[in-house]
Amino acid sequence: MANTPITVARGDGIGPEIMDATLRILEGAGARLDIEEIEIGEKVYLAGNPAGVAPEAFESLRRTKVFLKAPITTPQGGGYKSLNVTVRKTFGLYANVRPCVSYHPFVETKHPLMDVVIVRENEEDVYGGIEYRQTGQVTQCLKLISRPGTEKIVRYAFEYARRNNRRKVTCFTKDNIMKITDGLFHKIFEEIAPEYTDIENEHWIVDIGAAKLADAPENFDVLVLPNLYGDVLSDVAAQIAGSVGLAGSANIGESIAMFEAIHGSAPRRAGQNLANPSGLFLGAVMMLVHIGQTDVAERAHNAWLKTMEDGVHTYDIYKEGVSREKVGTREFAEAVVARTGQKPERLKAVSYKAGESGGATFAGRMARTSVASDKETVGVDVYLDWTHGTANDLGAAVSKLSGDGLKLTAIANRGVKVYPGGATETFCSDHWRCRFVSETEGRAITHAQITQLLSRFADAGLDFIKTENLCNFDGKPGYSHAQE
Ligand code: NAD
Numbered sequence: 001m002a003n004t005p006i007t008v009a010r011g012d013g014i015g016p017e018i019m020d021a022t023l024r025i026l027e028g029a030g031a032r033l034d035i036e037e038i039e040i041g042e043k044v045y046l047a048g049n050p051a052g053v054a055p056e057a058f059e060s061l062r063r064t065k066v067f068l069k070a071p072i073t074t075p076q077g078g079g080y081k082s083l084n085v086t087v088r089k090t091f092g093l094y095a096n097v098r099p100c101v102s103y104h105p106f107v108e109t110k111h112p113l114m115d116v117v118i119v120r121e122n123e124e125d126v127y128g129g130i131e132y133r134q135t136g137q138v139t140q141c142l143k144l145i146s147r148p149g150t151e152k153i154v155r156y157a158f159e160y161a162r163r164n165n166r167r168k169v170t171c172f173t174k175d176n177i178m179k180i181t182d183g184l185f186h187k188i189f190e191e192i193a194p195e196y197t198d199i200e201n202e203h204w205i206v207d208i209g210a211a212k213l214a215d216a217p218e219n220f221d222v223l224v225l226p227n228l229y230g231d232v233l234s235d236v237a238a239q240i241a242g243s244v245g246l247a248g249s250a251n252i253g254e255s256i257a258m259f260e261a262i263h264g265s266a267p268r269r270a271g272q273n274l275a276n277p278s279g280l281f282l283g284a285v286m287m288l289v290h291i292g293q294t295d296v297a298e299r300a301h302n303a304w305l306k307t308m309e310d311g312v313h314t315y316d317i318y319k320e321g322v323s324r325e326k327v328g329t330r331e332f333a334e335a336v337v338a339r340t341g342q343k344p345e346r347l348k349a350v351s352y353k354a355g356e357s358g359g360a361t362f363a364g365r366m367a368r369t370s371v372a373s374d375k376e377t378v379g380v381d382v383y384l385d386w387t388h389g390t391a392n393d394l395g396a397a398v399s400k401l402s403g404d405g406l407k408l409t410a411i412a413n414r415g416v417k418v419y420p421g422g423a424t425e426t427f428c429s430d431h432w433r434c435r436f437v438s439e440t441e442g443r444a445i446t447h448a449q450i451t452q453l454l455s456r457f458a459d460a461g462l463d464f465i466k467t468e469n470l471c472n473f474d475g476k477p478g479y480s481h482a483q484e
Helices: 015-028 042-046 055-064 083-090 147-163 181-195 206-215 227-241 278-290 294-309 329-338 361-366 391-399 447-459
Strands: 004-009 033-037 066-069 095-101 115-121 131-133 139-141 168-173 200-205 222-225 248-252 257-261 375-385 406-413 416-419 431-438 463-473
Touching: 004 015, 004 055, 015 278, 015 294, 015 329, 033 055, 055 066, 066 278, 095 147, 095 227, 095 278, 115 147, 115 227, 147 168, 147 181, 147 222, 168 181, 168 206, 168 227, 181 200, 200 206, 206 227, 222 227, 248 278, 257 278, 278 294, 294 329, 375 406, 375 447, 391 406, 391 416, 391 431, 431 463, 447 463
Parallel strands: 004 033, 004 066, 066 257, 115 222, 168 200, 168 222
Antiparallel strands: 095 115, 095 248, 131 139, 248 257, 375 431, 375 463, 406 416, 406 431
């Protein structure tokens, strides 16, 4: 069978050691790989490339489409962009898959039955990094949740569950508060779930869901989460399963995929033959499944499970009375190689179906990029930076700007209505939202009316910092209302 070309980066800190160990185990299991090596991370950053990855390296990724990446060190100080975020966004790696499995009783955990896979949306939410300081007091970060982005990740989660014989997919959102953004994520989950009649589905509000996950993870199977919740909860899940040092991660796009450990470069442990290569190795197992080398993935993964079971452990999981032998990075890899062909006896052996591919090309193609057919602009919110008095003072000034078919309906501060009829106790920052709608109830407004309104604000000496159009989609409001 032909070798599969892959791109490898050895990274920083413990990266080179755990990469050597991982590649040694893969070689021992008979992996059929042609490796192209690229340089990423600290050296590249310090050589003056703020992305931490050179343009030539991108060419290798475009060629092989498979990236096995060791952790890197992000230099302290500003100006350096996260390499992970750059690679994810450049190549549209929309799904981050993180299995969090307990290896009880061989690795200490409070949750012996835990076997959870977190499927985290990887491109949207607040990770667009679109932030503004808007006034002296107030900063803002844009949270973007799109229909195609959510359809892709939700469908990926269900397809993953089906391919891997999982029984349930759970979604966490905070749509009791973020009714439009998290509400869309939840709605799409409810739309897609019934297509998978063989798989149970459920939704929890993220706060209580996270509490249940931390308390009784055995009740969860596959979890699908928007980016931020997925980022936080996948570390929690990996840690309570046993150790973040044991978890691997796959970042899947429509054509390119990246595989890594979830931990960082642990610089203090570097160069001492101490680090546990298991996180990167388990990332590499997902890579083997992805490229269709399921026979090798199964052989290597079972040999690794047998090594864990035999109590051959690196320092981070070594425990007197449970472990049998404390080994270094290299010795651990050799111990796994020596067990190639063996299966664990007490831990559950893995089996990957021949021909199975972890690839996700189906998902992007199947996203329906439907948009509402009927969009109508019915008002505008004008945001002000203003510090010259009370809500009533501002209300009096802004009311005078009504006209030309638009009228002020309310002023809000940090989402709470403060004019007309606000509570005197409400704290007001310097960031005010003035809502204008058509003088005639329900009538659409024009862009010209908005620009003329802004001219009136400017003429009145009011510092407007942004506007948000209020639109109805198919007759339904596409905007939130202030808390009264
Ligand atoms: P870290 O995950 O590198 O290390 C935290 C601690 O966990 C270490 O001190 C060590 O005790 C332990 N640890 C982690 N991996 C281990 C392993 N394989 N074997 C044994 N022990 C292990 O987190 P950090 O110290 O916050 O970050 C160090 C650097 O890594 C930073 O520059 C950070 O930006 C970077 N980082 C990179 C990635 C990545 O490349 N994907 C991810 C996270 C952090």
